[in-house]
Amino acid sequence: MTITEKILARAAGRQSVSPGDVVFAKVDRVMMHDVSGPGVIKVFSEWEKKGVKLEKIWNPDSVWVAEDHFVPAADRVSAENVIALSNFTKKFGIRKHFKYGLGQYGICHTLSHEEAMVLPGQVYVGGDSHTNTTGAMGAFAAGLGHTDVAYVLMNGQIWFKIPETMLFKVEGQKPDHIMAKDIILKIIGEIGTDGANYEAMQFAGDVVKKLSMEERLTLTNMTTEAGAKNGIIEPDETTYAYLRERTDAQYAPVHGDDDARYSETFTIEIEKMEPTVAKPFSPGNITVARELQTTELDKAYIGSCTGAKLDDLRAAAKVMKGKKVRIRTEVLPAAQSIYMKAMKEGLVQIFMEAGAVVGPPTCGACCGAHMGVLGKGEICISTTNRNFPGRMGHVESQTYLASPAVVAASAITGRITDPRDVRN
Amino acid sequence: MNKTLKGRVHKYDRANIDTDVIIPGPYLKIHDHKELAKHAMEGIDPKFPEKVQQGDLLVTGSNFGCGSSREHAPIALSQTGIQAILAPTFARIFYRNAVDGGYLLPIEIDEPTVKKIADGDELEINLAENRITNITKNEQYPMKPFPELIAKIVEAGGLVKYRPQ
Numbered sequence: 347m348t349i350t351e352k353i354l355a356r357a358a359g360r361q362s363v364s365p366g367d368v369v370f371a372k373v374d375r376v377m378m379h380d381v382s383g384p385g386v387i388k389v390f391s392e393w394e395k396k397g398v399k400l401e402k403i404w405n406p407d408s409v410w411v412a413e414d415h416f417v418p419a420a421d422r423v424s425a426e427n428v429i430a431l432s433n434f435t436k437k438f439g440i441r442k443h444f445k446y447g448l449g450q451y452g453i454c455h456t457l458s459h460e461e462a463m464v465l466p467g468q469v470y471v472g473g474d475s476h477t478n479t480t481g482a483m484g485a486f487a488a489g490l491g492h493t494d495v496a497y498v499l500m501n502g503q504i505w506f507k508i509p510e511t512m513l514f515k516v517e518g519q520k521p522d523h524i525m526a527k528d529i530i531l532k533i534i535g536e537i538g539t540d541g542a543n544y545e546a547m548q549f550a551g552d553v554v555k556k557l558s559m560e561e562r563l564t565l566t567n568m569t570t571e572a573g574a575k576n577g578i579i580e581p582d583e584t585t586y587a588y589l590r591e592r593t594d595a596q597y598a599p600v601h602g603d604d605d606a607r608y609s610e611t612f613t614i615e616i617e618k619m620e621p622t623v624a625k626p627f628s629p630g631n632i633t634v635a636r637e638l639q640t641t642e643l644d645k646a647y648i649g650s651c652t653g654a655k656l657d658d659l660r661a662a663a664k665v666m667k668g669k670k671v672r673i674r675t676e677v678l679p680a681a682q683s684i685y686m687k688a689m690k691e692g693l694v695q696i697f698m699e700a701g702a703v704v705g706p707p708t709c710g711a712c713c714g715a716h717m718g719v720l721g722k723g724e725i726c727i728s729t730t731n732r733n734f735p736g737r738m739g740h741v742e743s744q745t746y747l748a749s750p751a752v753v754a755a756s757a758i759t760g761r762i763t764d765p766r767d768v769r770n
Numbered sequence: 771m772n773k774t775l776k777g778r779v780h781k782y783d784r785a786n787i788d789t790d791v792i793i794p795g796p797y798l799k800i801h802d803h804k805e806l807a808k809h810a811m812e813g814i815d816p817k818f819p820e821k822v823q824q825g826d827l828l829v830t831g832s833n834f835g836c837g838s839s840r841e842h843a844p845i846a847l848s849q850t851g852i853q854a855i856l857a858p859t860f861a862r863i864f865y866r867n868a869v870d871g872g873y874l875l876p877i878e879i880d881e882p883t884v885k886k887i888a889d890g891d892e893l894e895i896n897l898a899e900n901r902i903t904n905i906t907k908n909e910q911y912p913m914k915p916f917p918e919l920i921a922k923i924v925e926a927g928g929l930v931k932y933r934p935q
Contacts, residue, residue: 368917368918368919370934381798381799381840382839382841384799384801385801385840385841385842387801388801389841389871392930393930396930396931398930398931415798415799416798416799420799421799423799423800424799427799427801473839474838474839475837475838475839475863477839489839489863490839490863490866491839491840491841491863491866491867491870491871492841492867492871493841493867493870493871493928493929493930494866494867494870494929497870497929501933501934503934505919505934507917539786539833539836540785540786540832540833540836540859540861543833543859543861543862544862573833573836573861573862575862628786713790713795713798713838714790714794714795714796715795715796715798715799716796732788732790732837732838734788734790734791734813734837735790735791735813736790736791736794736795736813737790737795741794741813
C-alpha cells in the first residue's frame with residue numbers, strides 16, 4: 347500500500363484498503379476558519395430544524411480554528427461571523443482558536459505546520475480546499491465542505507473513497523533560481539487542472555528529499571489546483587527536525603510499502619527547468635517567465651498559504667535587496683510568527699526600503715475579498731495559487747501566478763521578469 | 771433508488787467552471803441561503819438567477835465546481851431552483867458538498883451526451899434505471915450510476931441522518 351492507503355486503512359480499522367474502496371475513517375484533526383466555521387454553524391442550525399442537534403463535539407481538543415479570510419474584519423458582516431465563530435468555540439470547549447490581534451494567528455494552512463497542529467500519520471480534514479497543504483508533513487490531509495466538517499465535529503469520522511496515487515519523482519540538481527512553485531506549476535501545466543481529480547499526488551525523488559519543509563508545503567498546497575484529493579510526502583528527517591522545533595507531541599509516522607502500487611509515475615527532470623508562470627485564467631496555463639517579458643504589470647503580490655512562508659519571503663527579499671519596486675507591491679507574511687521571524691532577519695526592512703507595503707497575514711486579497719483587490723483591467727503577478735476570472739478582484743482583472751523570486755523580480759522591473767535577469 | 775426528476779436545461783458548454791465564478795469570493799461571508807442565490811453564477815452570467823425556475827437542470831462541461839471548498843456554491847445553485855447538474859466530471863469537494871448537504875444531484879454523463887443536449891431542452895432523469903430521456907428531442911441517454919454509498923446518502927437526503935453501518 348502507498349502511504350495514503352496505509353494512513354486511511356489504519357484510520358478505518360482495516361488491515362488493508364485498495365483504491366476505489368469507500369471507508370469511514372476516524373479523523374485526528376479538523377480545522378475550520380472564519381468562512382467555513384460560520385458555514386458549519388449554519389449547517390447545524392439547518393440540521394436542528396430536521397431534528398438533529400449538536401449536543402457536544404466528539405473531541406474538542408482535535409478541533410482548531412483560524413481567523414484568516416476576512417480579517418482584519420472587512421465589514422460588519424465579517425466582524426459578526428468572527429463573533430459567531432468565537433461564541434461557538436467557547437460554547438463547545440474548543441481551546442485552539444487563533445484570533446486576529448491576539449498573539450499567534452495567520453492563514454490556517456500555514457498555522458497547520460507552523461504550530462505543528464497536524465502530525466505524520468494523522469488524518470486531517472479542514473473546511474478549506476487547500477487543506478491538502480499539510481500532507482507534506484506525512485499526513486493524509488484533505489479539504490471538505492461545511493456539511494462534512496459538521497459531520498466530523500459530531501461523529502469524529504467521515505467517508506472517503508480511497509484514491510489512486512500518482513507519484514511525481516523530481517530528480518536532478520536543482521538550480522538556485524528554481525523554487526517549489528515552479529515545479530508544481532510545471533506539473534499542473536502538464537497534467538491539467540483536472541489531471542489528478544479524486545487522486546492522491548505524492549512527491550518524491552532527490553530534489554524533494556533536499557527541499558526544506560516549507561518548500562515541500564508549496565508542492566502539496568497546489569495539488570488542489572490539479573483536482574487532487576490530497577497531496578502527500580513521506581516523512582523523513584527534514585519533517586522530524588521541523589517538528590522537533592515546534593512540538594513534543596508523540597506521533598506514529600507511516601511509510602508506503604516497497605511494493606506500493608501507483609496509478610502513474612512521472613519523472614520530472616529539474617536541471618533545465620525555467621522559472622515558470624501560470625497565465626490568466628488557469629493555474630494550468632503555463633509558460634516560462636522569459637516568454638512574458640513584455641507583460642506590463644500594475645501590482646505584485648507576495649502573500650497566501652502558497653507563497654508567504656519564511657522561505658518565500660527570504661527568496662523575495664534576496665531579489666529585492668537594495669532595489670526599488672516600480673509597481674505597487676504588497677507583502678503579507680502568512681502568519682504572525684513568520685512576520686516576526688522576517689522582521690528579525692531584516693526581510694521586512696528590505697521590503698519596506700524597496701518601497702513595498704508589508705501587511706498583516708490574511709487571505710483577503712488572494713480570494714478577491716478585501717485588503718487589496720484588483721480593479722477592472724488591472725494586471726497582477728502573485729505568489730498565490732489561483733487565477734480564475736475574478737479571483738483577485740474584478741472579473742476583468744488578470745492574475746499571473748509565479749514563485750516569490752519571479753514576483754520580486756517583476757516588482758522591480760514592472761514587467762514579468764525572470765529573477766536571473768535582475769542584476770545586482 | 772426510486773426517483774424521477776424532470777426539468778428544463780440551462781447549458782453552459784465549457785469545462786472547468788470554478789467556484790470563483792459560481793459564487794465569487796466577496797460573498798463568502800454570506801451564509802443566508804436565499805441571499806447567496808442572488809449571486810449564483812455571477813462570474814459567468816449575472817442574469818442566471820432570474821432565468822432559473824424551480825426544478826431546472828444545469829448541463830455543463832467537465833470538472834464542474836473546481837477550485838475552493840466553499841459549500842456556498844451548491845447552496846447558491848440549488849437555491850435558484852437547480853435540482854441536478856449534468857456534467858462529464860465534477861471536482862471532488864463540489865461533488866461531496868452537493869451530495870452530503872443534500873442540495874442537488876451531480877450526475878455524470880459522457881461528453882457526447884453533453885453535445886446532444888441543447889439549452890432549453892426538457893429532460894426526464896430516471897434514477898432507478900440510470901436513464902435520461904430528452905423529451906424535446908425524443909432521445910435517450912445513459913448516465914453513470916451513483917456508487918452504492920452515494921446512492922444511500924442521496925436517498926437519505928444528505929449526510930444529516932446517515933450513520934455508518
